[in-house]
Amino acid sequence: MRLLKQLGTVFVITLVGSQAIAAVEGSWLLTLLLGALTAGLALAGYAWVVRRTERRAPTEVGRAGAGSATGRGVLLGVLMFGVVIACIALTGGYRVEGWGSATVALGLIGFTAATAVTEELAFRGVLFRVVEERAGTWGALALTAVLFGAMHLANPDATVWGAVAIAIEAGGMLGAAYAATRTLWLPIGLHAGWNFAAAGIFGTEVSGSDAPQGLLEGVMSGPVLLSGGAFGPEGSLFAVLAGAALTVVFLRLARRRGRIVPARRRADRTPVTTSV
Template sequence: MRVVKQLLAVVAVSLVGSWAVVAAQDNAWLSLILGVATAAAAIMVYGWVVRRTEGREVTELARDGAAARLHRGVLIGFAMFAAVIVNIALMGGYHVHGIGSVSGAVGIFGLMAAAAVTEELMFRGLLFRLVEERLGTWLSLLLTGVLFGLMHLLNPDASLWGATAIAIEAGFMLAAAYAATRNLWVPIGLHFGWNFAAGGVFGVVVSGNGESAGLLDATTSGSTLLSGGDFGPEGSLYTVAAGAALTVVFLWLAHRRGHIVRRRRRTVEAPAESVTVS
């Protein structure tokens, strides 16, 4: 029951905030304000509902060191996507035609802030964490990663390959990042840095959501396995390889730090001995 309450609270904020950001997409600065407000509201609601239903401090969103962790995640996400774009460009699959739109990048900033925070709270803060308590880290990573990929089938230019790629490079990687750090700030920062780099800076399609008006006016071309096709560079084998590599690194750190949770084994109580009264 607590899982339902937690999910409903975060999903409600996500839906309302996302609707507001999309409705204001023609006004970049309003989109920015609404996106950041949605992210802040989601964090507050998550903290409130977890404290209320679990009766504990929300250590995964601890304020101490939050800025540094968020910044670290943003840098990792941005650097990872930049490396992917460089590789695609070297193979002739990424083309810059000029300077794009500053206002477009501002609007994308707000949209990606809302998306990164709400999705991480739902998938890593709630689903991964709660499933991990019963099934352990490995099964939780697999199940929630696949679910995260399947969710992207709802996007306009989605494909089964794109959803599979997202599951591997993002669903598994972001869960591994949480397992390694045991906080949500790093995964949130990584998710945001990745998405903003894609749409807000390099101006490419993000997860099959159509063209982005970022700082660069750019297009991709070539085979789907190289450029990702209509789904965007997240459908490229370069991205899958980069995400898989980072997943391994995070899982190694989680193992080294003793953060891997083993599957809870069910205990069978022995039958009570019968007592004969003579």
């Protein structure tokens, strides 16, 4: 019941926000504002439902250190994508055909913020935490990574390989980032920075979706394994390797901080009964 209430709250806000953003397509200012509003409402809604269902303060979205952690995440996400796109370009899989639109890029800030916040709340804030209580960190990491990758199969240019790549490079990395920090701010920043770099800066596809191009008009070509093909750079082997490397770094950090939660044994899950 707790899982359904928390996911339901995030889902309703996500649905309303996405519909509102789609309705103002073409207006960069309204996209920016509605995206920011959706992200803010989703965070507030998540905090509210966690207080109601768990009777605790939602420290994973607490204000302490939120700005700095999110900023580090954004910077790391942009740098990570920059390294990946540089590797693809060096193998002839990416080129720039011209300049895009600065106003479209500004609108994409709101769009990517809404996407990053709502998806991280659902997958790491709700699913990862709930699964981890029973299956431990490793079980939660595996399940949420698979579900996160599978979700992207609904995108227009989705491929099975693309979904597998997303599961490894993003599902694993973002879950590990949460495990290492126990807040959602770093995963949110990473998610937003990566997506904005892809569409807002380098003008590429994002997870097989038809995202508008931002500052640059980018063109992908060459072998799908290296460039990602129509799915975008996230389907590239370079992205998989980069995401996997960061996953290992975050998991080692989580272990060093004592934040790896073991799976509960069957005996631990058996209700304790008393006789009268």
